[in-house]
Amino acid sequence: MSTEKGETRRMTIAEALREAIREEMRRDDRVFCLGEDIGIEGGFGGAFTVTLGLSEEFGHERILDTPISEAGIAGAAVGAALTGMRPIADVQYADFLFCMMDQLVNQAAKMTYMSGGKVKVPLVMRAPCGATTRGAQHGQSPESFFIHVPGLKVACPSTAYDAKGLLKTAIRDDAPVLFFEHKLLYGSKGMRAEKDAVSPTSEVPTEEYTLPFGKGVVRREGKDVTIVAKLLMVYKALAAATRLEDEGVSCEVIDPRTLVPFDTEMVVDSVRKTGRLIIVDECNRTGGWAGEVAAEIQEKAFGYLEAPILRITAPDTPVPFSPVMEKFYVPDEDRITDAVREVLRWR
Amino acid sequence: MIRPPRESLVRMYQRMQQIRQLEEKVYYLFLQGDMPGTLHLYIGMEACAVGVCENLRHEDYITSTHRPHGHAIAKGVSLKAVMAELFGKSVGCCGGYGGSMHVGDLAVGSVPAIAIVGGGVPVATGIGLSCKMRKTDNVVCCFFGDGAVNEGAFHEGLNMAALWDLPVVFVCENNLYAASTPIAQAVKLAHLSERAGAYGIPGVTVDGNDVLAVYEVVGQAVERARRGEGPTFVECNTYRLCGHSRSDTCGYRDREEEAEWKKRDPLLVMEENLTEAKLITPDELLGIKEAVAREIDEAVQFARAGQTPKPEDCMQHVCAEE
Numbered sequence: 099m100s101t102e103k104g105e106t107r108r109m110t111i112a113e114a115l116r117e118a119i120r121e122e123m124r125r126d127d128r129v130f131c132l133g134e135d136i137g138i139e140g141g142f143g144g145a146f147t148v149t150l151g152l153s154e155e156f157g158h159e160r161i162l163d164t165p166i167s168e169a170g171i172a173g174a175a176v177g178a179a180l181t182g183m184r185p186i187a188d189v190q191y192a193d194f195l196f197c198m199m200d201q202l203v204n205q206a207a208k209m210t211y212m213s214g215g216k217v218k219v220p221l222v223m224r225a226p227c228g229a230t231t232r233g234a235q236h237g238q239s240p241e242s243f244f245i246h247v248p249g250l251k252v253a254c255p256s257t258a259y260d261a262k263g264l265l266k267t268a269i270r271d272d273a274p275v276l277f278f279e280h281k282l283l284y285g286s287k288g289m290r291a292e293k294d295a296v297s298p299t300s301e302v303p304t305e306e307y308t309l310p311f312g313k314g315v316v317r318r319e320g321k322d323v324t325i326v327a328k329l330l331m332v333y334k335a336l337a338a339a340t341r342l343e344d345e346g347v348s349c350e351v352i353d354p355r356t357l358v359p360f361d362t363e364m365v366v367d368s369v370r371k372t373g374r375l376i377i378v379d380e381c382n383r384t385g386g387w388a389g390e391v392a393a394e395i396q397e398k399a400f401g402y403l404e405a406p407i408l409r410i411t412a413p414d415t416p417v418p419f420s421p422v423m424e425k426f427y428v429p430d431e432d433r434i435t436d437a438v439r440e441v442l443r444w445r
Numbered sequence: 446m447i448r449p450p451r452e453s454l455v456r457m458y459q460r461m462q463q464i465r466q467l468e469e470k471v472y473y474l475f476l477q478g479d480m481p482g483t484l485h486l487y488i489g490m491e492a493c494a495v496g497v498c499e500n501l502r503h504e505d506y507i508t509s510t511h512r513p514h515g516h517a518i519a520k521g522v523s524l525k526a527v528m529a530e531l532f533g534k535s536v537g538c539c540g541g542y543g544g545s546m547h548v549g550d551l552a553v554g555s556v557p558a559i560a561i562v563g564g565g566v567p568v569a570t571g572i573g574l575s576c577k578m579r580k581t582d583n584v585v586c587c588f589f590g591d592g593a594v595n596e597g598a599f600h601e602g603l604n605m606a607a608l609w610d611l612p613v614v615f616v617c618e619n620n621l622y623a624a625s626t627p628i629a630q631a632v633k634l635a636h637l638s639e640r641a642g643a644y645g646i647p648g649v650t651v652d653g654n655d656v657l658a659v660y661e662v663v664g665q666a667v668e669r670a671r672r673g674e675g676p677t678f679v680e681c682n683t684y685r686l687c688g689h690s691r692s693d694t695c696g697y698r699d700r701e702e703e704a705e706w707k708k709r710d711p712l713l714v715m716e717e718n719l720t721e722a723k724l725i726t727p728d729e730l731l732g733i734k735e736a737v738a739r740e741i742d743e744a745v746q747f748a749r750a751g752q753t754p755k756p757e758d759c760m761q762h763v764c765a766e767e
Contacts, residue, residue: 165608183579214539
């Protein structure tokens with residue numbers, strides 16, 4: 099397809115991520131991938147097919163299969179990053195980040211600071227997150243843990259276009275980046291396809307591009323209520339906004355794309371216009387990202403608010419298994435539309 | 446036993462004196478209330494760091510622990526830069542951002558020390574991976590204590606380094622106590638080097654108070670690593686001739702045991718070896734010792750005179766500058 103952006107193709111997020119890795123590995127010998135099941139012959143190219151086929155071009159030295167050793171993977175990424183390489187670690191499931199916490203929080207995040215700025219830790223942890231009927235240990239959304247750690251950057255792409263541009267930026271960044279990918283957004287195919295997946299595709303330019311961190315995007319313009327949402331929740335918010343349009347309510351939907359750095363300005367500008375803010379987040383409620391955004395915005399835009407800021411989040415429970423319970427757990431369009439109606443009652 | 450060149454012997458003795466005298470000085474300054482923070486002193490263990498690092502090139506790496514002063518000095522971080530860091534000064538090797546437990550300078554291959562027990566082990570594996578992927582013949586020596594061998598990170602890091610034949614030498618400084626816990630209450634094995642077999646790599650136990658023995662054994666391990674034949678586990682048996690940290694009076698240790706180890710003070714051992722072999726005269730040794738004392742005084746002066754960071758400087762260096 100040809101647009102004002104030049105030649106484009108429709109891609110899934112998994113395809114876009116794969117292309118980003120391929121381009122960066124071609125561009126820079128220092129870039130390599132490591133992780134569990136990422137390049138095994140006859141395997142599946144990582145749990146969600148992102149690295150599928152890459153070992154054919156780059157070999158098994160640069161698409162490095164590891165034992166099941168999450169602390170080892172993260173530690174090896176730190177050591178390699180400190181000494182001139184640019185590792186991309188495949189976390190398989192974001193839940194396994196907790197097995198790596200010492201390496202991520204005590205080493206990766208702090209090495210630059212503890213050295214007085216003398217060392218760099220350019221690594222990327224690609225972490226598939228989100229509830230997908232896998233229960234409590236393979237369905238978490240742990241993004242909020244990492245926004246609390248100074249020294250880590252956190253990216254949360256929700257489209258293929260963003261996924262490619264942001265991953266390329268993450269790989270080139272000299273700081274450690276936690277790169278969250280929602281399992282229902284990948285568009286993984288074949289045996290690795292996800293039931294009930296949204297799997298958005300988007301037009302991705304054939305020409306090379308990167309996207310800056312800290313710049314959100316307005317997914318839908320509106321004037322009555324601002325909804326800030328990330329990852330899968332962007333699509334739930336957009337669906338709710340469409341439904342509310344029929345009731346004459348105009349919602350603005352903002353996708354921040356990165357949580358650290360966060361585009362506070364974009365949200366403040368929107369709230370100045372709408373006077374109402376709802377944050378939709380699949381993370382657990384207490385101490386989560388949604389609360390942080392709410393606090394930040396009430397400090398910076400209190401005078402513009404006409405209603406309390408509402409958080410629509412997962413409850414403070416582990417991720418349940420039974421599909422009926424999981425559906426209740428993950429924020430949905432009904433909860434978002436109810437919240438919009440509630441903030442509109444404040445006149 | 447191999448005999449290193451005289452120049453090398455003199456350098457090793459000088460380095461050991463630098464470490465010993467720096468540690469004694471900082472302890473004194475600390476007790477006087479001149480120095481902030483906490484301290485994990487390396488007194489009694491100098492032969493390990495010096496014997497290891499004498500085998501390393503400038504481009505080689507070390508990783509270190511919460512007891513890092515000796516490692517950093519042995520790898521070539523200057524006394525001034527270490528001392529200034531302990532005072533929290535901008536001219537310190539980490540600009541005052543690190544402190545005692547994180548001294549190091551990657552410019553000389555001394556990775557800022559990792560003070561989480563066992564945390565440096567997989568990081569060293571990653572450095573070894575990087576050395577191999579970049580097609581260098583550099584190696585990394587990973588220092589850790591006896592306490593680290595019971596951490597999960599130790600297991601994961603050793604297994605991966607062994608699996609990929611990475612150029613890593615794992616140097617376990619077994620000083621018999623993990624803080625106050627005796628080794629026998631933490632491990633069933635007589636020698637920690639027996640762990641190496643579980644990873645399919647060589648394991649050696651060496652007298653960690655004899656710098657020449659450490660030098661020789663680690664030298665073989667370093668050469669093996671440089672040849673691409675993979676990692677070695679070296680256990681250096683040694684002893685802290687001081688407390689675990691600033692306020693520790695070692696109530697958990699037997700005074701007779703301490704006296705026995707004191708007789709085997711690594712500096713005494715080296716002095717005896719050198720003078721008995723007539724490689725160096727007692728006068729020369731004294732000359733080195735006195736020269737080091739002057740260096741230490743200069744380091745203290747440098748550190749005291751160095752600029753203190755501005756309070757708001759704490760906001761810098763959270764992420765690497767683009």
